[in-house]
Amino acid sequence: MSMSYKSRRRWSLVILLVGLPVYIGVVWFILSLIPRPPILLELALYVFFGLAWALPFKNVFKGVGKADPDADPN
Numbered sequence: 001m002s003m004s005y006k007s008r009r010r011w012s013l014v015i016l017l018v019g020l021p022v023y024i025g026v027v028w029f030i031l032s033l034i035p036r037p038p039i040l041l042e043l044a045l046y047v048f049f050g051l052a053w054a055l056p057f058k059n060v061f062k063g064v065g066k067a068d069p070d071a072d073p074n
Contacts, residue, residue: 023053
């Protein structure tokens with residue numbers, strides 16, 4: 001069952017305003033527990049974690065920036 005356009009817009013807003021800051025805090029805390037790795041490894045970790053949060057939510061964000069396909073054109 002796919003979500004409606006309205007629900008995808010609402011969930012994307014919740015994910016960006018609540019979920020993303022929580023995710024950033026958790027990753028920041030976890031990475032602060034380990035000793036500082038070499039700079040290239042640290043960069044790779046931040047790039048990985050920076051992209052990994054969006055993969056599970058790909059379908060939620062798909063088409064959110066476009067016009068509502070269910071809206072009446074008049």
